[in-house]
Amino acid sequence: MLQEPTATVLGPDPTHRKHAINGYAFQQDAVTTFNGWQYAVHYSSGRSGDEEPLFVHLSRRKLPEGPIETIVFEDYPQTTDDGHNTVQLGICHDDGTIHLSYDHHCDVLRYRYSVRGLAQDPTAHQWNPSLFTSTLEYLPGIASSHNHFGYVTYPRLGSLGPGVLFMSLRDGKAGLGSDHLYLYRAATGFWEFVGTPLTGVQSNPYVHGWDFDQRRNILHVTWVYRGFVWYDGWDDLADTKHKQQAGPNGAENNHNLCYAYSEDLGYTWRNGKGDVIADLRRGQTIDNSTNGIVAFEIPKKSGLMNQEAQAVDRSGGVHVLNRQMLDEKHMWVHYHRSAKGNWTSRAVRPIDGPRRGRLAITKDDRLLFILPETATPTMRILQATKLDDYASYEEIWLGEGLTGEPLIDGPRLESDNVLSIFTKKAADDSDDMRNVVLLDFELSTNN
Structure with a gap:
């Protein structure tokens, strides 16, 4: 069993709104570590203490x-008041720039970045807003008139090695969209447009994550498709039905678990057999009919969630957490692609609602499942080990008073074997007050 974690409060979580805005599975990342310092982002009220507006912290x-x-x-x-409009954080290791993107649900791009060297020498800089640009509607190096900056949802930021940072974003609405990829290079200080890895045809892809295996220089992505359902006014530019938390094109239309990988930072993509399926330099893309992308054929109305979780183990195996209806029970399911390329799926445990979980890989290659309950403010951690090819799941911690969808600090787990979980916790046993917190678990090979 895990020892009880230490808790660090980042700030108050807004409770006056209808929809939560901190702690969603599609935030990549909200917490990360570099050079012995940890960084985290969330929304909270300003220094005046007024409930509105909220500001990026x-x-x-x-x-x-x-x-x-x-x-x-x-x-x-x-x-x-929209839970899609979260904050994302990325750090480029080679030049120490910190990048933020925030407040999107089919909106113009919102992005800012820091001075160079900030994360490389933190104590040399007084921590204040002047270290960052104002909010930009473009990525430096790419014109603001770029086709995909006007209708952005779900931006993601992450490292593709020391000198390269990526951003992905969806352009389009639920059920009708595609995912685009951009790279920031420390050598130039500018972004470049890679292309459109995933195109939805009468659908949109929902990725579980873009995970870079630095040992092998491979970028992995898994996703499900959401099929589009026609509704009156779908093509009206003023239409906002698709911006609801559960709009006319909901999760019941999610289907198929798909997989692809790239060995050149996202420019060329291969299916699970190793066949080249898209060369983005030539304007190609992966769409619903691309050969060899479907790992599991899962029909609509099977309980699949969008954007749950993905992780890559130290051997190069890919793990996906999602869910299905199995024997009339709604179950979390572990989908595993071994380092040899073989897929398996196993039920993990019953699930009681829509809150999504997280996966993490420890220094000794254990796979951790961080699973929140929806009906009660409870979170549990399960582990699976390489000894039986991650085929069995043991509960190692159960916590009360926690809510939202947990996020984890992957770099800190990799470097320090400390599991930092970004979550929300009731403040002073009060139902109407809660804080955004980091829970730090000291791991050992005996856990």
Whole structure:
């Protein structure tokens, strides 16, 4: 069993809104570590204490126990009560720039970045908003008139090695969209447009994650498709039905678990057999009919969720957490592609609602499942080991008073074997107050 974690409060979580805005599975990343410092992003009220508007908060601390320092970006008020409009964080290791993207649900791109060297030498910089640009509607190096910056949802940021940062984003609405890929290079300080890896045909892809295996220089992606269902006014530019939390094209239309990988930072894509299926330099893309992408044929109305979780183990195996109706029970399911390319699927445990879980890989190659309950404010952690090819699941921790969808700090787990979980916790046993917190679990090979 895991020992009880230490908890660090990042700030109050807004409770006055209808929809939560901190802690969703599609945030890649909300917490990350670089150079011995940990960084996390969330929304909270401004320094005035008023409930509205909300502002992006960027926190940092020197590990393992340094004090929290927080920048509040009060030049950009967030006022839309929509859980899609989360904050994402990325760090380019070679030039120390910190990148943020925020507040999108079919909206113009919103992005800012820091001065060079900030994350490489944190103590040389006084932590304040002047270290960052204002909110930009473009990526430096790519014109603001670029086709895909005007209707953005689900941006993701992450490292593809020391000198390269990626951003992906969806252009289009639920059921009718595609995923586009961009690279930031420290050598130039600019972004470049790679292309459109995933195109939806009368559908849109929902990715579980873009995970880069630095040992093998391979970028992995898995996704499900959501088929489009026609509704009155779908082609009206003023239509907002698709911006509802559960709009006319909902999760009941999710189907098929798909997989592809790239060995050149996303320019060329291969299916699970190793066949080249899309060369983005030539304007090609992966769409619903591309050969060899479907790992599991799963029909609509099978309980599949969008954007749940993905992780890559130290041997190069790919793990996906999603869910299905099995024997009339709604179950979390572990889909596993071994390092040899063989897929298996196994039920993990029953699920009681829509909150999505997270996967994590420890230094000794254990697979952790961080699973929230929906009906009660409970979160549990299960583990599977390489000894039986990750085929059995043991509960190693159960926590109360926690809500939302957990996120994890992958780099800290990789470097320090500390599991940092970004979540939300009731404050002072109160139902109407809660904090955004980091829970830190010290792991050992005996857990």
